[in-house]
Amino acid sequence: MIKPNTEFELCVTQMMTSEELQILTLLYQPIIGSVAVSLYMTLNTLASKSSPSLFSHHLLLQVLNVGVEDLLALRYKLEAVGLIQVYVTEEDHHLTYYLKKPMQAKAFFNDGIINVFLNLKVGNHDYQQLKQLFVQELPHIQGQNISKPFNEVFDTTVLMRSSATLQASPLPTVADNQKGVKLELAFDQELLFALLKQFGMDDQILSDKLLDQINKIAFLYKLDEHELARLIFDALDTDGFVNLEVFRKQAKQYFQFLNKGKPIEVVEMPKTKQEAPLMDETQAALSKEKQLLVHLSQNPIDFLRFKYHQKEPVPADRQLVEWLMVDQQMAPGVVNVLIDYVLNISDGRLPKQLVEKIAGEWQRKEINTTEKAMVQVKTMLKAKQKREIEKTMPAAAKVYPKTARVVRQEQVPDWLKANAQRVEEKKSLTDDDLQKIERMKQLQSQLLNQKG
Structure with missing residues (x-):
């Protein structure tokens, strides 16, 4: 930052x-x-x-x-x-x-990337005019060139005698001193070599310079390894070497064929926001979470194209997405999370019954935001993982929670409850109370005898 x-x-x-x-x-x-x-x-x-x-x-x-x-x-x-x-x-x-x-100027117009972008920016007419300002073509001179070559004027044995000195003290080279536009490798080089071998070609015919040109063309025309291998094979000359001009021409024709004649467009990358300072793990996780939310908030059809590697979704999948958004009124982010989850657990497919089942469950649970949908997916994945672990565990190793012991209570009539209550009260009397009661009974008996 x-x-x-x-x-x-x-x-x-x-x-x-x-x-x-x-x-x-x-x-x-x-x-x-x-x-x-x-x-x-x-x-x-x-x-x-x-x-x-x-x-x-x-x-x-x-x-x-x-x-x-x-x-x-x-x-x-x-x-x-x-x-x-x-x-x-x-x-x-x-x-x-x-x-x-x-x-x-000569290196600029032979670069293969930056000169193409200049042509696309200013148009071919102005490009040719700019080119003429800097690159002067050799004049056409009549007659035979009789100029002496180097080895007819100088003794090459003198150079041979000093070759040991030249080899012992080479000129310094700087790796970063190369000029031109530097590109990251636009294709998997090992995969390309493997495909070329299937065509019976040796990867040794591709020099570093040729690979650099192929990389630029692959970048310009968005070619993958299979397309590159086919175009390289078709550009072989009679001696078994790659004709770079033929390769360029065929790559351009192939690109125009795929894009129905549309030219290459110059598109600048979105402006990179100010670089953030170093973040701790919590801040980094929150930043990734925000980026994920932005990614999941795009149009579900575009999201489906992204999951299908920019290929058009089949009509059945498009109808399923439209049903989720139009009939079920689900938010785009929720639909994208649902699609992503089903694709992951269904080997890249969207089974209609499964999608409808999950959608109905989410509607009942009022999962109406992207954040809620992500939390729900995490919960579902954890539950699925737990079930998978329990399936693989031996029966003896499974631990079941102990249930509380339930003591059955018989229903007792009210009258029985009252009698029992009196017995309990009697049991609760002290010895003095019992003696008093006994004396009162004796006194009551004496009174009755006197009356009799």
């Missing part, structure tokens, strides 16, 4: 030449925009005016008159086209911006 007071260090090897400034203005600017070019020029100017080059982001915000999120978005564009590399240390989170020079 960067803040206005966050400092960064600038690192640049050489200042731009006038030719490179022209390339930046006419070739890079249509792709990344004028404000991103201004950021790059500002960083270059600061690097040339100060040593050591240590600045705060507040200066950039003031010079460019943008906010922190916009500044990050501009920096990401420069990173994407290879004009800047960002390094950060783990200990103190020290930032270093390493400025790279623009590609030479």
Whole structure:
């Protein structure tokens, strides 16, 4: 996370030449925009005016008159086209911006990615005009070329004698010094090689340079490993080598066939929000929960396409989703959670009876929000897991809870209850009370005898 007071260090090897400034203005600017070019020029100017080059982001915000999120978005564009590399240390989170020079015009137009994006941005007519400004084609000269080759003028044995010295002290190479747009691998290389072997091809025919071009084409035309293998096989020449031009042409035709002639569209990724600071596990879990809620709140048909790897759902599944939303009035997030749960437990299928059963149960339980649906699914999964564990346990190992012993009480008539109560009261009299009662009985007997 960067803040206005966050400092960064600038690192640049050489200042731009006038030719490179022209390339930046006419070739890079249509792709990344004028404000991103201004950021790059500002960083270059600061690097040339100060040593050591240590600045705060507040200066950039003031010079460019943008906010922190916009500044990050501009920096990401420069990173994407290879004009800047960002390094950060783990200990103190020290930032270093390493400025790279623009590609030479010939390398730019032969890149295979950035030149295609320029063509799509400005149109083919203006693209060809820009290309003519920088790439001068060799003039057509009549006659035979009689220029002497190198080995006819110089003695190659002299080079051979010094070859040991050349091998002992090679020129330094920097891995990050390669120019052009860097792409992550757009396909599974091991899978592609395995598919090529099924076609009887040796993966050794694919050099690193050829693989780089194939990767760019796979990125542009969204080709998977099976499509790539078929196109590579079809592009083999008579000598068994891959004709790159044929491969490019067939890949483009295949893409247009799948998309009914529609051209490639240049789509910028959504703006990346300001990077969050380091979070603890609880905060990270809450952040993932929010992202999951956003993902589950999309249109259920789109969610179903996502689960089916962008393939159109079959009519029966579409009707089932429409029934859940229209007839049952279930929220989109609840429908998506239900779909996801059923697909997981039913091997990627949506059995109608099971969906209707779960939907009815959720309606009775008033599960009407995405959060409630997620909690319900967790509860159902835990119950299912418990049942599976109990099935695998031996009978002797099962522990059943002890039930409280129930003592049966007989219904007693009221009169019996009263008699019993008197007996209990009699039992509760003391010895003195009994003696008094006995004396009263004797006295009463004497009185009766006197009367008699």
